[in-house]
Every structure is written in structure tokens, then in C-alpha cells.
Amino acid sequence: MVTVPKKFGFGSFVSSILWLVFWIVVIVTLVGLPLIFIILFYVPLPYIGDEVLTPYLFFSMMVDPTRTIPIIKFLIHTDIFRVMVFPGFGYAAIIAAVTIFVERKFLAKMQLRVGPYYVGRWEGILQLMADGLKLISKEIIVPSGADKLLFWLAPVLFVATAAAVTALIPVAPGGWVVADIDVGLIAVFAILGFFPLIALLFSWASNSKYPFIGGLRALHQMVAFEIPFILSALSVVLVAGTLNLTEIVESQYLYWFIIIAPISAFVFYISSLAELERIPFDLPEAESEIVAGWITETSGMLYGLIQLGTYLKLYALAALFVILFLGGWTGPQIFPEEIIPGYTGEKIYNHIVINGIFWFTLKTFGMIILFLLPRGISPRIRIDILLHTGWYKLIVLCFINIFAVLTLIYGGIIPTGGILQ
């Protein structure tokens, strides 16, 4: 006869559940209810439309899904939604994640490999998640003699600075941008200038020779390509007459600026590649010369954070190219005016905004693919040729386009007084 030990008996099972219920009741009465009262007394309730959102109204809205639309509308027009979800961090991080996967598959197809294949049922779709788990569960090794504070801080700073760049990117019409400032373009250049400094700080902090060489190379590259990068956007500013990125997009409703500034667009593309440290210009991370450049000593999640920051930056620069030269969110209206015909209630669907998001994402993704492309087809450039390209050729090309645009403006071909007027 089999005897069940007492602790596996049914009675003890019931009693354990009762104990659990007892403790939940005790904790809710002692902690939960006072907390709810404190919140109800001291936090002002938000206004939905013209009535206060009381708990009764909240629960009655929860019963009928169409009644929650005012709450959702209220939430998506707050700053916190913008920063955390849509034009801000969430959207950029999703695009960055998709970019990492697409880059691996795309380069594999270009080089007749298969790329990630096993994780997940279809084409290794879960590879990214596996990589994330791997990175987060690896030991972080801080080399002896490293500056501990800077070594831990620099990757986080890298991600934070990349996120700050994406804050300035307008995504859809109607103010879908985190920070809509008058000098948006200059602010983008200002924040992008921090990246080589972070690379140099990190390389100094890691107390090793390869990172140090890589950091100095990052600085050289920045010095050679910063001026063409800034000047290539000038011909767009000459035509648009503003530095606000939203207004630059709005002034392209007739034609894209790549038509009148093709050379500038080319220079912007080349110097963006240099700014991103991508393949023809990846001297700071040249893996066949200096191990991994300035990220040699990173391990585990520190490396993961730097990768995340790099891809956020890639998204930001591709989006900036789209905004300056490819007309941002402008495109033919392909979404219908209403999804449910004959519905006359509170609406959350805005066909113009959805259309803008669709075209913006499509163009940005096309640009990201263009940024990924040289990695499959091009070898690394020598450092003196890189500096020569930056200083002697690209700056001159920028000025050629600037003078062409000036000629067009003063010849009366582009209307003076701005496209906007």
C-alpha cells in the first residue's frame, strides 16, 4: 500500500491555499487600501473631456470598450507616452531590433550564407532574443586598472545620447515629435558630437592599448567628417529657410529636396556612414587590425548596450536623411478615411497620421537598408585616404551644391520668400 506523505496530502494543499488567501487579504487591507486612499486624496484626478475621471467613471468605461477611447486619447497625447512609446524610445528600439535581425539575414543572403536559421521555427526569427539572453547572462569583466565609474557609465551614456538624438526626429504630421524645437537640425549636430567623446572616454577608461588606438581613430574620423556632414544639410536649409525639422518636412510638399540637392544628399550619406562607424569607415572598430577597436574590453551587457546605442543612432541618421532629402512623411494617401463605415462616435483612428507613419517608416527602412548595404560589398578604407576624402573632396562637393542652390534661388527658379509662403 502506497502511503502519501503528509505534506503532499489534499488537506495540506487546501490549507496552503487558505494561508495564501489569508496573507493576501491581510496585505491588501494593511497596505493596498491605505495606498488607494492616499492616491485618491492627494492626487488630482485627470479630466477626460469635461468630466473628472472618478473610479466609477473608470469602471463604467472599462465595461464598454468604445468608452475607453477618451482615456486612450488622453494618454497618447501626454509627454510620457511620446517619450516612452511612440515617437520616442519604444518605436526607435523596435526599429533598432528589426534592423539588427534584417542586417544579419540581408548580409547573409548577399554573401550566399543562410544566416540565423535554427532559433524559432522560421528563418531564425528568435535569434535576437537568444542573443539578448546570452548577453544578459554573461559575466562582465572589468579589466584591472580600469576606471570603474567611467567603464560602467560610458555604455549607458552611449544609449542615452542615442535616445536623445531620436527625440528630435518628427515622425508624423500634427506634432508627432518628442522635442519640437526651433533649432532642431543644429541640436541634432550638437548631440551627435558627443559620440566620439564617449568613445574616447570609454577607451581611456578601459586601460588597454587597442581601445586607446580605436578611440583616437574615432576622434580623427569625427574631425574629418564633421564639417562635410554639417555643410551638406546647409543647401536644404537655404531652400527651406528654417532649422525646425517639422517645418523642413512641411516645405517639401511639392517636391523632395533630393531633386535640387543630389550632391549634398550623397555627401550626407557618405559622412553619415563615417559618423556611424559603418563598414567602409569602421576604422575605430576595425576587427582585423585592432581586435575590436574601442569596444575591445566590453563584455556581456556592456557590449549589448553599445550595440543598442549604435542601432538607435543608425535609425536616427536614416530618419534624418529621410527628413532632409526624401520628404519625411509626405506620400500618397493610401489609408481610407474610416475603417468602420458609418461609425459616428469618438474616433481614435486618424488616417492622415497613420499614412504619415507608414510612409516615414517605409522610407526610413529603405535608407537603413542603404546604410547596411556597403558592409556586404566594400572593404575597409585606409585611414589617410579617409582623411583625404573628408577634407579634400567632400567639402568641395558640398560647396558645389550650395552654389547651385544659390543660383537656383537668385535665378528665380525656386520661389524666393520660402516654399512655405
Add this chain to the structure above:
Amino acid sequence: MPGEYASQFTPIMYMLGMGFLAGVPALILSKILAPRKSYNPVKFLPMECGQMPVGEGRSHFMMQYYAYILMFVVFDVMSIFLYAWGTSLLSIPKSATLPMIGFLGIMFAAMGYALYLSGKKGIW
């Protein structure tokens, strides 16, 4: 209002904070999850392709790039000045472009001379 103008920039600070909010918990989680093996002095040495590191990590480094750095300081500021002109181009009289062309000519001549000299002296 200067305060109002500065408050335009606070969303950038929010995004910066969001970056910290994403980065710091990831590092803390990694610190909790990751294995901590016993101390081993070789493991924490700086990476030098498997060899014992020779010399200091932060050594002196010949950086023969000063001519370009000086030019960068001048021309980076110039390009930002050009933006101030570029935004107001459509609201200033046409004759105001001539001094600008003169300024660009002077800068171009200076830049050409500097590049010529740095090419002649063989700095990179």
C-alpha cells in the same frame, strides 16, 4: 521668454533619462543573473591577444594631426555661422549675399593654403 525657450529642450532630457532607464536596469539584471567565477588574476588583464600585456595601458601616443585639428576648430565654427546666414537668406536683401561670397572666398583660400601646406609637409 528665455525660460520658455529653454523649456523646449526638456523633452530631450526626458529621452536622455529614458536611455538611463533602459540601460541601468539591464546592467543590474546582468549583474544578478551572470555567474561570478573565482578570482583569477590572468582573467582581468587587459586584452592583448593572449599574451601578457607589455607596458602601460595608457601610454603616450604620437598623434600627428594638429594641423587638421586647428583647421577643424576654425571651419567647424564657420559652417555653423553659415547656418545663421542660411536661415535668414530669404528675408535679407539680395545684395547681402555678396559679402557672404567674399567671406566664403577668404575662407576657401585659407583652407586651400592650409591643406596645401599640410600636404607638402607630409602630415598624414
